[in-house]
Amino acid sequence: MYNTISDFIKEWNNEATLTQKVLDSLTDDSLKQQVYPEGRTLGRIAWHFTTNIPDYLTEFGLSIDRIESTASVPSSAQEIAITFKNVSSHAAKIIEQQWTDESLELTQEAFGRTQSNATILMGLIKHIVHHRGQITLLMRQAGLKPPGVYGPPKEDWVHLGVENPPL
Numbered sequence: 001m002y003n004t005i006s007d008f009i010k011e012w013n014n015e016a017t018l019t020q021k022v023l024d025s026l027t028d029d030s031l032k033q034q035v036y037p038e039g040r041t042l043g044r045i046a047w048h049f050t051t052n053i054p055d056y057l058t059e060f061g062l063s064i065d066r067i068e069s070t071a072s073v074p075s076s077a078q079e080i081a082i083t084f085k086n087v088s089s090h091a092a093k094i095i096e097q098q099w100t101d102e103s104l105e106l107t108q109e110a111f112g113r114t115q116s117n118a119t120i121l122m123g124l125i126k127h128i129v130h131h132r133g134q135i136t137l138l139m140r141q142a143g144l145k146p147p148g149v150y151g152p153p154k155e156d157w158v159h160l161g162v163e164n165p166p167l
Contacts, residue, residue: 001116001118001119001122002104002118002121002122003101003104003118004101004104005095005096005099005100005101005103005104008095008104008118008121009092009095009096011125012088012091012092012095012121012125013092015125015128015129016084016085016088016089016092018132018149018150019084019088019128019129019132020081020084020085020088021147021148021149022132022135022136022139022146022147022149023046023077023080023081023084023135024081024147025139025144025145025146025147026042026046026077026080026081026135026139026144027077027142027144028075028076028077029142030042030043030077030138030139030142030143030144031043031046031073031075031077031080033138033139033141033142034138035137035138035141041073042135042138042139042142043073043074043075043077043080044073045131045134045135045138046080046084046131046135047070047073047074047080048070048131049127049128049131049132050067050080050083050084050087051066051067051070051083051087052127053087053088053091053124053128054066054067054087054091055070056124056127057091057094057095057124060108060110060117060120061108062094062095062098062099063094063098064090064091064094067083067087095121099117103117104116104117104118104121105117105118108120110123111123132149136149
């Protein structure tokens, strides 16, 4: 849990950096990858959590400009990556400007429960991490090697002296 805005911003920036690595590894073709025919595409998932950041923050009382065209997924992986970089950076500034450490203790209705603002912010990070995991799986299916996030991908274990990575 976050006791200070600074605690949150540190984790936010760390997770944003990891997410940026993943988004920067996408190709335009990979954006079309789906797990199953009716499922979201990789591009839809990436665009969803990117454009959801300002929507989420607005829902909980922060004043931040929303992204206009959320329904139309860009065909450019670079556009999604750049948009995420700008949105995540701007969101950190907005939170620092509009909430105080004391704001984190305040509670409000969120997803059918009363939650502290600190818990709400943690939920935003978890939302992005959840979808980032989906994207790394879809990257594999699209023939891309995902970058290391919390550890190296299987191809990079050899650089750590491990010939046969654990399953």
